[in-house]
Amino acid sequence: MRKSSFSRSRRRENRQLRLMALPAVIWFGLFCYLPLFGIFFAFKEFTPVPGRSLLENLFIHSPWVGLRNFSYLFRNPQSLAILGNTLFYNVIFLVAGIVIPVFLAVILSEIHQKKFTGLVQMALVLPYFLSWVIVGYCVYGFLATDQGQINSILRFLGREGIQWYQSPQYWRLILILVGIWKSCGYSLVIYLCSITAIDRTLYESASLDGATFWQKVRFITLPMLRPTIATIFILSIGSLLSSDFGLFYQVPMDSGALQEITQTMDVYVYKALMQQANFSFSSAAAFLQSAVGCVLLIVSNVIIRKVDPASALL
Amino acid sequence: MRQSSSRKGKIFWSILAVTGLAAGLMCGCGRREASGDGVVNLRWVTYGTSVPADLKEVIEAANAYSAREIGVTVDLEIQPSEMLNLIMASGEYYDMVFTCEWLNSYDTNAAKGLYYDITDLVKEETPALYDTIGDYWEAAELDGHLYGVPTLKDMGSEMMFRLNADYFEGEKGMEIPERMAFGEIEPYLAAYKEDFPYKYPLAMDKAGIPGFTNFLERVISTIIYIPYEGEGSPRAIPLWESEELMKRYRLLHQWYEAGYIAPDASAVESTTSDKTIPVRFGVAWRGYQGYSNPADWGFQVKTSIYDGPYLSRATEQGAMLAICAACSEERARAALRYIELLNTDRTFRDILAYGIEGKHFDYLENDTVLRTETGISRYMVPLYPMGSVVNSSVESVSRDFLADPEQWKKVYEGYEEYAIRSRTKGFVYDKTRKEDIIAAITAIYNNYATDLRTGTSDPDVVIPKMRQEMETAGLAELMEDIQQQLDEYLDTNRD
Numbered sequence: 001m002r003k004s005s006f007s008r009s010r011r012r013e014n015r016q017l018r019l020m021a022l023p024a025v026i027w028f029g030l031f032c033y034l035p036l037f038g039i040f041f042a043f044k045e046f047t048p049v050p051g052r053s054l055l056e057n058l059f060i061h062s063p064w065v066g067l068r069n070f071s072y073l074f075r076n077p078q079s080l081a082i083l084g085n086t087l088f089y090n091v092i093f094l095v096a097g098i099v100i101p102v103f104l105a106v107i108l109s110e111i112h113q114k115k116f117t118g119l120v121q122m123a124l125v126l127p128y129f130l131s132w133v134i135v136g137y138c139v140y141g142f143l144a145t146d147q148g149q150i151n152s153i154l155r156f157l158g159r160e161g162i163q164w165y166q167s168p169q170y171w172r173l174i175l176i177l178v179g180i181w182k183s184c185g186y187s188l189v190i191y192l193c194s195i196t197a198i199d200r201t202l203y204e205s206a207s208l209d210g211a212t213f214w215q216k217v218r219f220i221t222l223p224m225l226r227p228t229i230a231t232i233f234i235l236s237i238g239s240l241l242s243s244d245f246g247l248f249y250q251v252p253m254d255s256g257a258l259q260e261i262t263q264t265m266d267v268y269v270y271k272a273l274m275q276q277a278n279f280s281f282s283s284a285a286a287f288l289q290s291a292v293g294c295v296l297l298i299v300s301n302v303i304i305r306k307v308d309p310a311s312a313l314l
Numbered sequence: 315m316r317q318s319s320s321r322k323g324k325i326f327w328s329i330l331a332v333t334g335l336a337a338g339l340m341c342g343c344g345r346r347e348a349s350g351d352g353v354v355n356l357r358w359v360t361y362g363t364s365v366p367a368d369l370k371e372v373i374e375a376a377n378a379y380s381a382r383e384i385g386v387t388v389d390l391e392i393q394p395s396e397m398l399n400l401i402m403a404s405g406e407y408y409d410m411v412f413t414c415e416w417l418n419s420y421d422t423n424a425a426k427g428l429y430y431d432i433t434d435l436v437k438e439e440t441p442a443l444y445d446t447i448g449d450y451w452e453a454a455e456l457d458g459h460l461y462g463v464p465t466l467k468d469m470g471s472e473m474m475f476r477l478n479a480d481y482f483e484g485e486k487g488m489e490i491p492e493r494m495a496f497g498e499i500e501p502y503l504a505a506y507k508e509d510f511p512y513k514y515p516l517a518m519d520k521a522g523i524p525g526f527t528n529f530l531e532r533v534i535s536t537i538i539y540i541p542y543e544g545e546g547s548p549r550a551i552p553l554w555e556s557e558e559l560m561k562r563y564r565l566l567h568q569w570y571e572a573g574y575i576a577p578d579a580s581a582v583e584s585t586t587s588d589k590t591i592p593v594r595f596g597v598a599w600r601g602y603q604g605y606s607n608p609a610d611w612g613f614q615v616k617t618s619i620y621d622g623p624y625l626s627r628a629t630e631q632g633a634m635l636a637i638c639a640a641c642s643e644e645r646a647r648a649a650l651r652y653i654e655l656l657n658t659d660r661t662f663r664d665i666l667a668y669g670i671e672g673k674h675f676d677y678l679e680n681d682t683v684l685r686t687e688t689g690i691s692r693y694m695v696p697l698y699p700m701g702s703v704v705n706s707s708v709e710s711v712s713r714d715f716l717a718d719p720e721q722w723k724k725v726y727e728g729y730e731e732y733a734i735r736s737r738t739k740g741f742v743y744d745k746t747r748k749e750d751i752i753a754a755i756t757a758i759y760n761n762y763a764t765d766l767r768t769g770t771s772d773p774d775v776v777i778p779k780m781r782q783e784m785e786t787a788g789l790a791e792l793m794e795d796i797q798q799q800l801d802e803y804l805d806t807n808r809d
Contacts, residue, residue, distance in 0.1 A: 046403070047426060048402065048403050048404065048405045048426075048428070049405060049427070049428075049639075049640075050402075050405055050406075050407065050408075050428050050638045050639050050640040051405060051407050051638065051639075051640025052405045052640075053405060054404045054405060056405075057404075057405045068750065069750075071750045072749075072750035072751070072753035072754045075750060075751060075753075075754035075787045075788055076754045076757060076758060076783070076786075076787055077782075077783050077786035077787060078758075078783065140578075140581065144578055144581075145577040145578050146576070146577055146578070163577060165578060165580065165581050166770065253520070253580070253581035254520070254581075254764060255580055255581060255764070255765070256580065256761055256762050256763070256764050256765035256766075256770070256771060256776075257765060257770070257771065259761040263761070268757050271756065271757040271760040271761065272753040272754060272756050272757035272760075273753060273756075274756075274760075278749065278753070279403055281749075281750075281753055
């Protein structure tokens, strides 16, 4: 008897929670699950018939072609280099995207001048909202050969200007710097929030025990941030084969001399398909990226659960 | 028990929701039937990058005219290229659509059966249209059938330099001939560079020189060509086998090294804002005056043709109109009547081309057209996406600078006299079997293309590298397939 009334109140409570979750569930249903039928594009030769609906065209009029739509991805002799680039940048962004914002967040949380920290935060978050096209031109303003800022400085110092867009050796660093500059503010805010949520009494008692600043960071802040770091890590590992098209296409201005450094999978797909509107080919690439991402996500989640069950996602 | 019933309920509701959504997607296409008074309203999708402010007003005026003349009206939609592709791919219903060689591919879509077969209908319903297009129907012929109407415009491209005549002729005393070879522009560049060592005399952005490779017939984008002239039967070649093209790439690189081209040309989107650049490029036709209005530039512009006119299936397919294969015969007939009106009735054609007389444009004394301020700001559309260019009045750029109203007649006579015509008799390469190789090769090409066409990279270093990559990606297999199809086609179409 008691048990049933308990479960009824529990159910009522759940009903409210469900209602709150409803908009998100509908959103995911409409925009993430419903379009899943698009996976079929990757395995079919899409042949539309005018006046028929998309689903009919996809399922009835388009023949199955197995894995043929994937073959263009591996025909290029540079396929391995492209894959290598994609992984190289993503691993760096994965690591730097955690280390740098955490470092900044720890430092910012120790500064007690509210106005100053607010200003720094704003300055760091702002680039996140700029479009890549604009960032591309800002970078161009620095690196242009005849009128760029950096070459003007070099000339002022009596050195010769560098043709930046023709010099691939600098671009790994440039891309990494620009990528981190643009994205780190956003994760910084997340880490800063988690740090603010840490119980201050922990720090106070540590201070009473004579702990130094770095000891506090190492034994209190970092362990308390672990779940947040794990979540962000798991989420970003799912997109290990995807890359930010804007960063690798807009910022280097699609310069041919740089392509060995800047070509990632998304850029390759764009360059291969921009002249032919082949939906099946582009779906194949997207499917491959998502499939690999999904496997990596599950594997890393399993590993994290083994190491630290509380930080795992699923 | 209760639990199981609630689970059933859940399953029931989710199935209902999914079917509902699926049904919604399935019946995505509705079509509008003829309105009561017998006037047929067509959905016409055409290409454009911007929608002019007064489009609605102009279409209303055009609809009033066409409803009276032929009982047909249109809903005109101007869509960018991605939208056009999406409309075609998702099977959306339309009646008339813009199609051509370079966008919403006529040959590919016609072969897939997306367009209405008008072979017999056009002769029966609209004989005047059939006569007007004349020999140019060949551009639309695919396996003996017609699936679209070629738009009469400049049918072969002529590539030209546009030079600052005040400077070169006035100040330097150099002569600007009507024609010159591509390389003969060099002394002009050198002269300007000497006077202005910190400026770059050649207008160059990342898109390269417009029409730069038009002296070759394209098979696969700008990678595989068929030369217009040559010994023996036509052969498909990759770009590096064209001596002339290689010579031009080398020239461009020399010019780049000499400082005639800006060092960052391969990163520059557009050079239009710098009006001082003395040598620009154009693709137009004999007598075209759009480049020459001194008010636009601050100096007299003279053009000098370096290539062309070249006529091939690709150039003749520069713009076309096709009818949807899912149209009823009645609607197809209506669409043909509409296209006929665009091709034969000048007053009607001028409405869509220039807007409303007195508001957007005026007729000048020699029957050419001058756009008004309102016309320039509120109804500025290119002519070719909306039907016959030849049948619209010729535009003058100012009252003091009248265009030749007989311009098109001369251009077409010119084609008969000097045009270099393709030897492939309308050959179309069917890409479907080798599409993956084409995608891989296109990606490789795009890695080098910008630097090659802007002169930034040395073709003798870069092209061997590109060639090797393309060969690994399966170029030989693709070339063989093209040549085989070409030979078979020429065998069956011998005349």
